[in-house]
Amino acid sequence: MFKQDTERGEEALIEAVNQEAGKLIELLRCSDAPDSALADATHHIQAAMEILSPYLQHGKEWSAVSIASDTPGPGWLEEDLTRCMPFSPVSGRRNPVAPPIRLWRDGDEVRGETTFSPTYAGPPNSVHGGVIAAVFDELLAMANVVSGAAGFTGTLTIRYHRRTPLDRPIELWAVNERNTGRKQLSRGEMRVDGKVTASAEGLFILPASSRRS
Numbered sequence: 001m002f003k004q005d006t007e008r009g010e011e012a013l014i015e016a017v018n019q020e021a022g023k024l025i026e027l028l029r030c031s032d033a034p035d036s037a038l039a040d041a042t043h044h045i046q047a048a049m050e051i052l053s054p055y056l057q058h059g060k061e062w063s064a065v066s067i068a069s070d071t072p073g074p075g076w077l078e079e080d081l082t083r084c085m086p087f088s089p090v091s092g093r094r095n096p097v098a099p100p101i102r103l104w105r106d107g108d109e110v111r112g113e114t115t116f117s118p119t120y121a122g123p124p125n126s127v128h129g130g131v132i133a134a135v136f137d138e139l140l141a142m143a144n145v146v147s148g149a150a151g152f153t154g155t156l157t158i159r160y161h162r163r164t165p166l167d168r169p170i171e172l173w174a175v176n177e178r179n180t181g182r183k184q185l186s187r188g189e190m191r192v193d194g195k196v197t198a199s200a201e202g203l204f205i206l207p208a209s210s211r212r213s
């Protein structure tokens with residue numbers, strides 16, 4: 001059974017069920033189960049879907065709910081930056097497709113760690129390049145947030161130095177290099193055992209429309 005956190009209550013439960021769903025995705029991705037087991041699992045998954053479907057939220061309002069200020073619970077914690085985007089497909093603890101990522105503020109920089117399961121595989125034993133890009137998008141955006149300005153991704157350039165392995169601890173690092181008017185320039189790295197496997201540079205821009213409003 002899920003262990004309830006007495007202080008965080010519902011929040012702990014919603015995160016726990018998402019984590020279980022993430023493990024389910026990994027089991028499906030890696031499973032060599034026979035048809036009988038797959039049929040049984042399908043039955044149980046359908047039962048869970050029936051329980052949840054009455055609570056499905058549709059429409060603009062729900063898709064706009066993506067930042068912590070839209071949800072109950074602590075939104076901004078410097079030691080746990082992923083809290084401010086609980087529904088993110090990259091780091092959100094309320095999104096079962098997100099890998100388990102931790103991000104925290106370290107002065108002007110953002111640091112973090114993650115381990116990618118085979119759910120995120122691209123080449124053999126390695127993380128998918130698109131997943132790496134997605135993680136950098138969020139990591140660099142967070143470095144901008146920490147620096148006090150956060151625009152939309154305009155351009156994101158990734159250099160894949162060597163393969164990023166699955167099932168190994170990955171170090172994440174990013175910093176905002178420059179804020180000029182509406183533009184923020186940031187860069188980041190992924191490292192394994194101290195060696196850079198991928199690096200990124202991003203130009204983030206505040207849209208003209210956000211200035212007028």
Ligand SMILES: CC(C)(COP(=O)(O)OP(=O)(O)OC[C@H]1O[C@@H](n2cnc3c(N)ncnc32)[C@H](O)[C@@H]1OP(=O)(O)O)[C@@H](O)C(=O)NCCC(=O)NCCSC(=O)Cc1ccccc1
Nearest residue numbers: 085137138141151152153154155182203205206207208209
């Ligand atoms: C915002 C902007 C990129 C630009 O705004 P506009 O008002 O149209 O800009 P305007 O035309 O006034 O030009 C101003 C200056 O900027 C320059 N410049 C313009 N564009 C580019 C460019 N692409 N690349 C490079 N430079 C560009 C332009 O030449 C000019 O330069 P100048 O001053 O002459 O030297 C807009 O096109 C847009 O919304 N695109 C979609 C963005 C999107 O969907 N991103 C993905 C989702 S967000 C995400 O994932 C992050 C995240 C993660 C996690 C959590 C949270 C966030």
